[in-house]
Amino acid sequence: MSSYLRGTYLLAAAAAVSLVALATTTAQPPADNPFGPPLGQPAEEAAPAADAEQPSADKKAALYDAILDSAKRNTPVYWADEQFKQSTHIRRVLREPLNSIGIEVKDAPLNEVVKFIRDEYNIEVQLDLVGLDEIGLNPKEPVTADLRHISLGSALQLMLRPLELTYYIDNEVLVITTDEVACARPVVAIYPVGDLLEVKQGYERDATTDNGARRPEDIETLVDLIYSNVASDTWVVNGGPEAEIRTMQPGLLVVTQTQDVHERISKLLLALRLAKDHPAARPHRQMTPEEREAKAEEEQLHRGGGAF
Structure with a gap:
């Protein structure tokens, strides 16, 4: 390694x-x-x-x-990207909070907003002019937003969604384009998820099997959870265009999706990791056969039925 x-x-x-x-x-x-x-x-x-x-x-x-x-x-994720280093930098910037001034614009031309983001966050951002033209938008489409205290990626999604636009990363550039174009440019990412499947220490036994041994979560259960809760209509299994998930044991998900949906998958996995370690998520520990027998004997003694 x-x-x-x-x-x-x-x-x-x-x-x-x-x-x-x-x-x-x-x-x-x-x-x-x-x-x-x-x-x-x-x-x-x-x-x-x-x-x-x-x-x-x-x-x-x-x-x-x-x-x-x-x-x-x-929260680990590995991108199958030829320009790994620069793309990782762009993704890191997208995860970071907005600068102190935030983004406050009213009916500002889209291309001016793009220029502001490029200069303020020191990443290359381009408009997909051909894609915009195909849905009848122009680079000076008015944008209104008043955003603070959130990540740059979330701010972009909120600004672009009313225009039916999104973004993807290509050749070290953050490209703003249409949903249709982005769906045709899926990104492959690998998510290690073994920690979400393992049996939590101290709870190795319960009533899930005949001998009381607790099974690890099935990786396919996690895959179905993603299919059902994250952009459900975009997956091939649900009738979508190209997005899919393949599993590689032990504990790896290989996901082909748009950049926007990858970010939502990361948020779901983050929430699962946080929730798994919450006190309320601790499973009730079932007694072993030996413990049940000892308890029964103790109860028998308390009822006066034991031998003296």
Whole structure:
């Protein structure tokens, strides 16, 4: 394994350990826990002592943002792209928050907005003039937006969606084009998802098999989840044009989709990773046969039916 991939997996593992450590609080969550007490625990049991410092809403929000930011940075995806280095830079810029001035325009020509983004974020952005012409749009189509505190990629989607436009990355350029053209230019990405399929430590046994051993999640279940919840009408299996998912064991998804839909897949996988480590997601641990037998004997003794 290369040093680059090894470093990526180490970062992902470190983030996962941090999330699990936060999520597995038992008797009483720390004051910084943004999720609150575990499901089913009475509120008064989770309340801190009267003289304990109460965490502010800002402090909780900052902690949650830090967890989310760490998970975003360490949610792995590998792009099958000839211009890997430059394309990775563009995708990183798209994930970053807008600059402090945000994007505030009213009836501004589309080509001027494109120029602003190119200059402000130091990435090459071009309009697909032929594609725009095919749906009757021109480069000076008016754009109105007032956006702050979101990523550049999300801002672009919000601005372009009313015009039925989207974007893709090609030859080190962010190309703004029509949905139809983007669908004809799918991108291949590989998602490691083994952590979403593995049996969580401490919950290796439950009632899912005859001997009580817990099965890992089936990778096909995750594939069906994506087909059903992310741009469902774009997949070949659902009657769409070219998008598809292939699995490669252990724990890899090879996905052919548009750039826009890839971003939505990444968000779904991020949400699954965060939700999996929430206290409420912890499965109920079933007793082993030996534990059930011991419990039955103990109950028998309590009822006075044991031998003395």
